[in-house]
Amino acid sequence: MSTVPENLRYTETHEWVENIGGGRYRVGITEHAQELLGDLVFVELPAVGGQIRVGNPCGVLESVKAAADLYAPISGTVEEVNEALGENPQWLNEDPHGRGWIMVINADAGAWDGLLDAAAYARIAGV
Amino acid sequence: MSAGEAVAVAVHRTPLDDWHRAHGARMVPFAGWEMPLHYGSQLAEHEAVRNGAGFFDVSHMRPLDISGPDARTLLRYALANDVARLDGQNGKALYSTLLNAQGGILDDLIVYARGDAGYRVVLNAGTAQADTAHFRNLVVAHGWQVDLRERPELAMLAVQGPRARALAAEALDLPLLNALPSFTAMEGHALGGVFVARTGYTGEDGVEVILAAEQAPILAERLRDRGAVPCGLGARDSLRLEAGLNLNGQDMSPAVTPWESNLGWTVDLRGERDFLGRGALEAQRAAGVxxxxxxxxxxxxxxxxxxxxxxxxxxxxxxxxxxxxxxxxxxxxxxxxxxxxxxxxxxxxxxxxxxxxxxxxxxxxxxxxxxxxxxxxxxxxx
Known part of the structure; x- marks a missing residue:
């Protein structure tokens, strides 16, 4: 069973978003997503300082078998990316809510209001 | 089509279905079967086969026993490779493509010679039914005396890796496995009777074991107890691709010939043997591939x-x-x-x-x- 932490919000495309205050949101993929993808071997991260738009692809995740797009869960500016994933893509499998975080987005307050809560995501993902 | 009108698709489950689920497999549909994709990590399973031993449930692959006075005649006509290479060599195996009249690839298979018992071929999951019908049509059209016997009561496990054969020899109480030549099969008495061939789909040494369905979980347990790692379709795919082995339906299909599929070596053009697709293959080669x-x-x-x-x-x-x-x-x-x-x-x-x-x-x-x-x-x- 995948864990779906209550303090996070989610997208239907299996990203999680954490409100870390000051209009900053940390983003990653869910435990369910990494289970679907299998062993991650390559991560293409968005450029720091770049603008991303909700629902648009902003990165690439490749497992041994498949390539998947990373979708922007909210619109904003990429403030920080987890560069260490380049060398350690397996962190996305091992610790998707922790060491496997992907980026921090600077956005307007309330940007995550439209996202799914844990219960809604768990229902959609069937976990 | 509205929701609720989904087309009913029969999903086959292997005799190891419960075993897979009990061991944490992520199950996925494949060619009409529910199969394990991995048991946690495809990479770890891949490494186990390259460095030690892993085992795969390949019960979706279907054995078909072919016997009768014209069994050899049927296979010499139906296969691009020549089963005459197996004459007098009980247990010997041969890889071949199965072609249509245009030289297109219907399937790839291994055929084993079984002495007086005839031949056993092992067919891919997605094509087994069509292949069997194809063989049957050829038999009827030519009036041959051939018995085609499907074996739904049998399961199949592949044990692969540098340590695989030694582990399988122990698990099957079959020390002779350690001396079994490559691309050869033998039979043993363990687990109600086993057919063991030194073949595989990973580029490593190993064996494929065909046995009664109800015995498959027992063999899986014995292999695991001895340190072999259960592996899913994910690792099977990365291992076979590294080994340069084609996947039927993906790297080849009826739309392409063996010349176009790096499988020219499976086409035996020696002598005058008439086999299905020969004319088309010779014409294509003469024209240039x-x-x-x-x-x-x-x-x-x-x-x-x-x-x-x-x-x-x-x-x-x-x-x-x-x-x-x-x-x-x-x-x-x-x-x-x-x-x-x-x-x-x-x-x-x-x-x-x-x-x-x-x-x-x-x-x-x-x-x-x-x-x-x-x-x-x-x-x-x-």
């Missing part, structure tokens, strides 16, 4: 099924049929069907998500016996 299946190795980017392959001028000349990140080589590798491909050592380009990535052309396999099987050979191409 421009389309071939080549191996590609990339330094950057991971090639995927369907990606375009381009020549030096940026012209599209083919596409990737199978592509993965190779766990053993730590880079992208692929099989690609390409028109007028350069020789091994030459360059092609793969369009990876909009970026043109250079690729080295190689002759598969990519990996053999513990090391990379290609050389970058930059000195030759400069």
């Amino acid at each position: 421009r389309r071939t299946l080549v191996g590609l190795v990339l330094d950057e980017g991971i090639p995927r099924h369907g990606y375009a392959v381009e020549d030096a001028n940026g012209r599209r000349c083919g596409e990737i049929t199978s592509g993965i990140f190779s766990p053993s080589l730590r880079r992208g590798i692929a099989l690609a069907r390409v028109t007028d491909a350069p020789h091994a050592g030459g360059r092609l380009w793969v369009s990876v998500r909009g970026v043109r990535q250079p690729a080295l052309v190689v002759k598969p396999p990519f990996w053999r016996a513990g090391h990379a099987h290609f050389s970058p050979s930059k000195e030759k191409s400069s």
Whole structure:
């Protein structure tokens, strides 16, 4: 069973978003997503300082078998990316809510209001 | 079609279905079967087979026993390779393609000689039914006396890796396995009777074991107790691709011939043997075969099924049929069907998500016996 932490919000495309205050949101993929993808071997991260738009692809995740797009869960500016994933893509499998975080987005307050809560995501993902 | 009108698809479950679920397998549909994709980590399973031993449930592959006075005649006509190579060699195995009259590939299979009992062929899951009907049609059309016997009561496990044969010998109480020659089968008395062949689909040593369905979980337990790692379809795919082995339905189909699939070696044109597809194959070879299946190795980017392959001028000349990140080589590798491909050592380009990535052309396999099987050979191409 995948864990779906209550303090996070989610997208239907299996990203999680954490409100870390000051209009900053940390983003990653869910435990369910990494289970679907299998062993991650390559991560293409968005450029720091770049603008991303909700629902648009902003990165690439490749497992041994498949390539998947990373979708922007909210619109904003990429403030920080987890560069260490380049060398350690397996962190996305091992610790998707922790060491496997992907980026921090600077956005307007309330940007995550439209996202799914844990219960809604768990229902959609069937976990 | 509205919701609720989903087409009913029969899903087959192997005799190890409960075992897989109890051992944490992630199950996925494959060719009409529910099969394990992995039991936690495809990479760890891949490594286990390269460095130790792993085992796969391959019960979706279907044994078909072919016997009767005209069994040899049927197979000499139906297969591109010649089962006459097996005459007098009880237990010997032969890999072959099964072709249609146009030389297109219906399936690839291994045929085992079983002395007076005739032959056993092992068919791919997705094509087994059609193959069996094809054999039956040939038998009827020619009036041959052949008995075709499907074996739904049998299961199949592949035990693969440098330690696989020794582990299987212990698990099956069959020490003779340690002396079994490559591409040969033997039978044992363990677990109600087993058929064990030194064959596989990983590029490693190992065996494939055919046994009664109800005995399969017992063998799985014995193998696991001895340190063999259960492996899913994910690792099976990355291992076979590193070994340069085609996947039917993906790297080949009825639309292509063995010449176009790096399988010319399965076509035995010696003598006058009349076999299905021979005329078409000879005509295609006489006209010149421009389309071939080549191996590609990339330094950057991971090639995927369907990606375009381009020549030096940026012209599209083919596409990737199978592509993965190779766990053993730590880079992208692929099989690609390409028109007028350069020789091994030459360059092609793969369009990876909009970026043109250079690729080295190689002759598969990519990996053999513990090391990379290609050389970058930059000195030759400069």
